[in-house]
Amino acid sequence: MVCGYGATDEILHAAEIAVEAGELIAIIGPNGAGKSTLLKAIAGMLCLKRGTIQFDGRAIERTSARERAKMGIAFVPQEANVFPRMTVSENLEMGGYLEPRETRRKMAALTERFPLLGEKRRAQARTLSGGQRQVLAMAMALMVAPRLLLLDEPSAGLAPRAADELFATIGAIHREGTAIVMVEQNALAALAIAERGIALVDGRTVRNEPARAMAEDPEMRRLFLGG
């Protein structure tokens, strides 16, 4: 994939990623490597300049974000990932927009899984803390039973304990059969629950290997994982 934000600007030069059904992949790399850009390109928020994106063997790089959502690709951005002036339950309802008949059942299941969302269901999303907002954003994506879940820095700004809980939840969602691609600053924690790791440097895929091998590789530890 080759992709960028303006006509001349190019963030992704030669990014490559393949996701098997039900797989959990962690994308790691330095700041500015194009990790978030890669997720946005897959979700349809950015147009590719060159290259291709296939989903179930079908080329989707020319389809809109909305059509990709209908195919089962759910994206949770790092920021602006909830509707701030709507209540928690309205946010969940909008998360399940494509499957309105399932809304009631899904909402009951998700408030059971994340009791916090049940307690705060009448609160406006902007009154939630950073961690609560991340949980809501993820729950919104789960309202439609996605086949591919794209998570952009889900643990950013969270206290260590909240981040641990979040990673446990991501692991649980994955075990239920959802394919997940996750971009994380906290690379070790991400690789610990992932099956495969992809290292992105300067818009290029430089490594693609089992997560455990990547986490134990001395060179990777020195470069990205803080020793």
Place this chain on the structure above:
Amino acid sequence: MIATFLQALVNGALAGAVLALPAVGFNTVYAVLRFPNFAVASLATIGAYAGWVVNADLGWPAPASLLAAFVVAGSVGAFADALCLKPLRPLGALVAAIGSVALDLVLQNAARFAFGNNPRGYDLTIFRNWRLGPIGIGPQEVEDAVLAVIAMAAVFLMLRTTRIGKTMRAVADNATLAESKGIDPARVAWAANFVGLGLTGIGGMLVALDTSLDPLTGFRVLLSIFAAAVVGGLGSIPGAVAGAFVVGIGEEMSTLLIAPTYRTAMGFLAILIVLSFRPGGLIGERAI
């Protein structure tokens, strides 16, 4: 002196309630589509004519006329937007706003072509003013204000309880996220235009009931509508209501100090003060 003051306050509040309708319509469109649609002026006029046709030509009562004002202004507005302004929106809010001024002139002259320049009157009984001590209150103005409040309450409920209303709020809050959740922006744009510009049509008819109906009925209140929207906060529905009362009461109060000819200058003054000290408006932006 106190009686004059109270009289101006009451008149201003009643005028503010009517002004709130097109201001809420203007801000609904702004919140969802992110540009000021100045064609609200001629759509207010078109709504007023639609109500007039139903009332004076067909002889139907006021509620039916208001419904006609809503449906006709909403449909014409949504259709004209899809045809003329939608292609301009990708070029930026300023281009779309200038396009809406052009659209306004076209619609205004279409109304002139259809109905002529002569003022028209509605077929409604005129009642004697009620007296509350030294203060006189017109039953017509009170009825207009009550109808305006009912129309606004209906829109407020629609935004809070219906699926399309919630999707409109979602797009106003975060359009990119809304699209990634599968919400169709074109459908939401239609709904926002129909509801927002339909409300403007009702507002136009209520203004015409109070003043007169001619091709410039809406244009004469355009500055007040825009001032109410800016004073309350562009894109905010509670803001539009608050702004309409501030502008309505301010315009009426100004007549105590300066010649009534200059009352519309109050709109400019309100915009100037708010933009200088609280650029986001009294309530803040985008809170539908």
